[in-house]
Amino acid sequence: MHESATETPSNGSSDHRFFADPNEPRNDSVDLKAIEAAVRVILGAVGEDPDREGLLETPARVARMYAEMFAGLKSDPGRHLAKVFTENYDEIVLVRDISFCSMCEHHLLPFTGKAHIAYLPSGKVVGLSKLARVVEEVARRPQVQERLTQTVADLIEDRLSARGVAVVVESTHSCMTMRGVRKPGSLCLTSAMRGAFRDDPMSRAEVLGLINRVG
Numbered sequence: 001m002h003e004s005a006t007e008t009p010s011n012g013s014s015d016h017r018f019f020a021d022p023n024e025p026r027n028d029s030v031d032l033k034a035i036e037a038a039v040r041v042i043l044g045a046v047g048e049d050p051d052r053e054g055l056l057e058t059p060a061r062v063a064r065m066y067a068e069m070f071a072g073l074k075s076d077p078g079r080h081l082a083k084v085f086t087e088n089y090d091e092i093v094l095v096r097d098i099s100f101c102s103m104c105e106h107h108l109l110p111f112t113g114k115a116h117i118a119y120l121p122s123g124k125v126v127g128l129s130k131l132a133r134v135v136e137e138v139a140r141r142p143q144v145q146e147r148l149t150q151t152v153a154d155l156i157e158d159r160l161s162a163r164g165v166a167v168v169v170e171s172t173h174s175c176m177t178m179r180g181v182r183k184p185g186s187l188c189l190t191s192a193m194r195g196a197f198r199d200d201p202m203s204r205a206e207v208l209g210l211i212n213r214v215g
């Protein structure tokens with residue numbers, strides 16, 4: 001997402017607007033000016049000169065970036081699951097490899113990866129792209145991967161009355177790869193099982209087989 005050419009400032013503290021796409025999360029409470037001031041302080045604190053040419057626009061740029069990364073903080077990702085279709089289909093629905101980028105709330109560093117979502121409908125199905133919308137929006141807030149995984153699973157179980165939900169998330173955490181223990185290539189895997197996928201070993205094995213299938 002980029003800075004939109006059709007920005008429509010509403011007030012001084014919240015003059016960021018992205019595309020007027022209702023599917024895009026929007027967080028109007030982001031205070032860009034306060035972020036800019038804070039970034040200037042950080043630059044000075046690490047020994048930089050915030051007024052040198054290369055850094056002049058950095059605080060504003062970082063502020064817009066945070067506004068984008070945290071755009072999902074105040075929105076309800078479940079709104080994407082409001083429109084459902086009645087279908088007799090009662091077998092597994094699986095969407096694999098939904099890429100996302102989120103922000104680790106412990107270090108404010110990105111973690112990026114893929115989510116795999118499966119559910120067992122109970123007469124109601126949802127547009128497949130909506131599952132990706134949910135992931136996208138839940139990811140756009142200060143996060144930990146464990147909570148992201150559970151939030152997505154709970155939303156789908158709740159809003160679709162799904163008989164079973166399986167969410168598996170795999171991602172690489174910058175805070176693991178570029179600082180601290182510095183382990184590039186390490187992968188963090190989390191899963192949340194609900195309903196039949198939690199209670200029935202056969203159903204769980206089936207869905208995990210589909211998620212892990214190569215190719």
Ligand SMILES: [Zn+2]
Nearest residue numbers: 104106107175
């Ligand atoms: Zn971290």
